[in-house]
Amino acid sequence: MSAAAALTVQALSHAFGPREVLQEIALQLPAGHTLALVGPSGSGKSTLLHLCAGLLTVRAGRVDNGFARTAMLFQQPHLLPWKTVLDNIALGLKARGLRAPQRLAQARAMGEAMGLDALALAQFPGQLSGGMQSRAALARALVLQPDLLLLDEPFSALDIGLREQMHQLLLAEQARRQLAVLMITHDLTEAVALADSVLVLAGSPARICWRLDLALPALQRDDDWVHRQTALLLAQPVVRAAFELPPAKREAARQPAADVTGLQPGQAVLQTPALDTHRCEVPL
Numbered sequence: 001m002s003a004a005a006a007l008t009v010q011a012l013s014h015a016f017g018p019r020e021v022l023q024e025i026a027l028q029l030p031a032g033h034t035l036a037l038v039g040p041s042g043s044g045k046s047t048l049l050h051l052c053a054g055l056l057t058v059r060a061g062r063v064d065n066g067f068a069r070t071a072m073l074f075q076q077p078h079l080l081p082w083k084t085v086l087d088n089i090a091l092g093l094k095a096r097g098l099r100a101p102q103r104l105a106q107a108r109a110m111g112e113a114m115g116l117d118a119l120a121l122a123q124f125p126g127q128l129s130g131g132m133q134s135r136a137a138l139a140r141a142l143v144l145q146p147d148l149l150l151l152d153e154p155f156s157a158l159d160i161g162l163r164e165q166m167h168q169l170l171l172a173e174q175a176r177r178q179l180a181v182l183m184i185t186h187d188l189t190e191a192v193a194l195a196d197s198v199l200v201l202a203g204s205p206a207r208i209c210w211r212l213d214l215a216l217p218a219l220q221r222d223d224d225w226v227h228r229q230t231a232l233l234l235a236q237p238v239v240r241a242a243f244e245l246p247p248a249k250r251e252a253a254r255q256p257a258a259d260v261t262g263l264q265p266g267q268a269v270l271q272t273p274a275l276d277t278h279r280c281e282v283p284l
Ligand SMILES: Nc1ncnc2c1ncn2[C@@H]1O[C@H](COP(=O)(O)OP(=O)(O)OP(=O)(O)O)[C@@H](O)[C@H]1O
Pocket: 016, 021, 039, 040, 041, 042, 043, 044, 045, 046, 047, 048
């Protein structure tokens, strides 16, 4: 992977038949960064992720994926029920042409790093809890040493404790190497906990209507910080309108809009420079 590797999306629009879903989307995701896509149901988050993954054909605009290896995690773990957990994790390595002893050793090491012990690795997916299956799915993706990880809400069905464990595993992997992550989530707190930038998609067709840039490294964020930033994000009228929420009543709505960048169609507006705010990098 070159130091300048990035996923770049420019002027991306998409329609399903006559229905326009996305309009003029632009984003850039460099190595080591995390971008979270949030927005109301049906706003086109999965469509955007699938266009980035090459699962849908780009018809208007551009998606340039400069990363050498991309992996994707879906809402469901999609493990093969007739293979052991270890074999599931090793599956992608077989496609890479690794010999059996090598791929099983790498799969075992990654499974263990994800908290799967020898017993769990020897079992079939149906014998594992949902949380263990999610760990296996994450191990199967990470064992391929991707430079870019696309996450389609893989943690949404997990309880709060398991979800936190998965976050820590992901952050540890990111700290180890320059893994870029593009994630969809319905959970604004999760987005603020993990992402360097949160992009809010809304409208019909959807555009990026708001961007929140968070300079504090994810590993240094504590619960108070995450909740404060989430409250500030949720207090923004544009974000509330995106989710069809009534106007905010809480104190957060009266606080200055720290750490947020509102994007009007065609222009970037830096609301209030704050310590944690990056310069807006969305090419419009
Ligand atoms: N293959 C398809 N054919 C036709 N319409 C589609 C297709 N896939 C998605 N859509 C429509 O495109 C719109 C955006 O869907 P998409 O799944 O991208 O939204 P989303 O923001 O990911 O939704 P959710 O948060 O509920 O998962 C929706 O109206 C959906 O019905």
